[in-house]
Amino acid sequence: xxxxxxxxxxxxxxxxxxxxxxxxxxxxxxxxxxxxxxxxxxxxxxxxxxxxxxxxxxxxxxxxxxxxxxxxxxxxxxxxxxxxxxxxxxxxxxxxxxxxxxxxxxxxxxxxxxxxxxxxxxxxxxxxxxxxxxxxxxxxxxxxxxxxxxxxxxxxxxxxxxxxxxxxxxxxxxxxxxxxxxxxxxxxxxxxxxxxxxxxxxxxxxxxxxxxxxxxxxxxxxxxxxxxxxxxxxxxxxxxxxxxxxxxxxxxxxxxxxxxxxxxxxxxxxxxxxxxxxxxxxxxxxxxxxxxxxxxxxxxxxxxxxxxxxxxxxxxxxxxxxxxxxxxxxxxxxxxxxxxxxxxxxxxxxxxxxxxxxxxxxxxxxxxxxxxxxxxxxxxxxxxxxxxxxxxxxxxxxxxxxxxxxxxxxxxxxxxxxxxxxxxxxxxxxxxxxxxxxxxxxxxxxxxxxxxxxxxxxxxxxxxxxxxxxxxxx
Numbered sequence: 241x242x243x244x245x246x247x248x249x250x251x252x253x254x255x256x257x258x259x260x261x262x263x264x265x266x267x268x269x270x271x272x273x274x275x276x277x278x279x280x281x282x283x284x285x286x287x288x289x290x291x292x293x294x295x296x297x298x299x300x301x302x303x304x305x306x307x308x309x310x311x312x313x314x315x316x317x318x319x320x321x322x323x324x325x326x327x328x329x330x331x332x333x334x335x336x337x338x339x340x341x342x343x344x345x346x347x348x349x350x351x352x353x354x355x356x357x358x359x360x361x362x363x364x365x366x367x368x369x370x371x372x373x374x375x376x377x378x379x380x381x382x383x384x385x386x387x388x389x390x391x392x393x394x395x396x397x398x399x400x401x402x403x404x405x406x407x408x409x410x411x412x413x414x415x416x417x418x419x420x421x422x423x424x425x426x427x428x429x430x431x432x433x434x435x436x437x438x439x440x441x442x443x444x445x446x447x448x449x450x451x452x453x454x455x456x457x458x459x460x461x462x463x464x465x466x467x468x469x470x471x472x473x474x475x476x477x478x479x480x481x482x483x484x485x486x487x488x489x490x491x492x493x494x495x496x497x498x499x500x501x502x503x504x505x506x507x508x509x510x511x512x513x514x515x516x517x518x519x520x521x522x523x524x525x526x527x528x529x530x531x532x533x534x535x536x537x538x539x540x541x542x543x544x545x546x547x548x549x550x551x552x553x554x555x556x557x558x559x560x561x562x563x564x565x566x567x568x569x570x571x572x573x574x575x576x577x578x579x580x581x582x583x584x585x586x587x588x589x590x591x592x593x594x595x596x597x598x599x600x601x602x603x604x605x606x607x608x609x610x611x612x613x614x615x616x617x618x619x620x621x622x623x624x625x626x627x628x629x630x631x632x633x634x635x636x637x638x639x640x641x642x643x644x645x646x647x648x649x650x651x652x653x654x655x656x657x658x659x660x661x662x663x664x665x666x667x668x669x670x671x672x673x674x675x676x677x678x679x680x681x682x683x684x685x686x687x688x689x690x691x692x693x694x695x696x697x698x699x700x701x702x703x704x705x706x707x708x709x710x711x712x713x714x
Contacts, residue, residue: 243402247394256390260367288344294333331422342413348406360424361396369415379668477580481507500547504573505655515559570651578693612687620700627653
């Protein structure tokens, strides 16, 4: 199986029932009040209990929440030592999931948080009820592994970057399962949270940076009182969204330090619905954003948005206006991101790693660039559908605009996948065993030199959201 590197060890410990009982009595789980979200006055709980343990002063961020690790207990240190011996890897952190019964689950995901060492294997130790883990990858058959009591699964690279994994609901499983996932957290240097706008390498002619004249630049959205939403890119070609106060000097507007900066996916999650009107809606607005991003209000007519030491105040009317422009803002953010992606370079890095042997090719063909473009558009649509399970599981946002065929929903799914995933799926479609032909080197080179990713994403969006575009045109 391509890039599927899993090792499974059974009967790891001599007395698993004793270990299970000690885990049940010794582990301190994160309070349930910190593991639930309220939407429209209704409470939704994360369908499992969570705990984090590790070396002193470590913190771990997952699903937008940052938690401080409890110090290792003697039992956990013993388990860690045994896991390290089997896996051949040292660990400084463990996250513990307690599945009450078969209704407890975890959706398809990748353990790709920036806190984690991407080269370190992930070791998953199971006690109690047996559960099935499902692995998914575009273009590949789903893989299912039964995680039995007293078993250890070691997931080595590149499995976690190529495949998603999750544990679905299994109502026939009645018992408790405790899973300990050992990982290595790396100390990251503090990143600059509020970079100045930088023009992308292939920027739109109307994109502005720094000071500007009002009405100039497609990447500038006025929201009132000299406050603007501005899209830009960092020096690493990552798109970011500024919500910032500007100061007038003559005909020019200059950025001030009053404002916050968010990645497009977090901006989407904050403004996916209108301004909170109740305490429960305000609490829900915090659930899917970074832990260091706070929203405060006293009367629900004015809100202070704060990220670390940077903040800005907006009214409920301004918030609602931003929400009404969300589809346009995220569409432009994706356009800028696709402009910075180097499809040819990424393709050449993956190319020829595991091409089918010559016996597979029925004939060599010479498809046109348009033929390749159609394949690439279909790859975008397939990746969007693969993200739908995660996107629909996120309860934030207005259900009226988050239909699977809506532009906002499409954009949310696109923000979840990477250039590498797109190139890999394209390569699988062109050279995979389901393909009856292999194109000539000349034809693929011609396409790589002419491909316009922004056109590809626009075609995929129109194909998926045709009904909404039709309504807009009426």
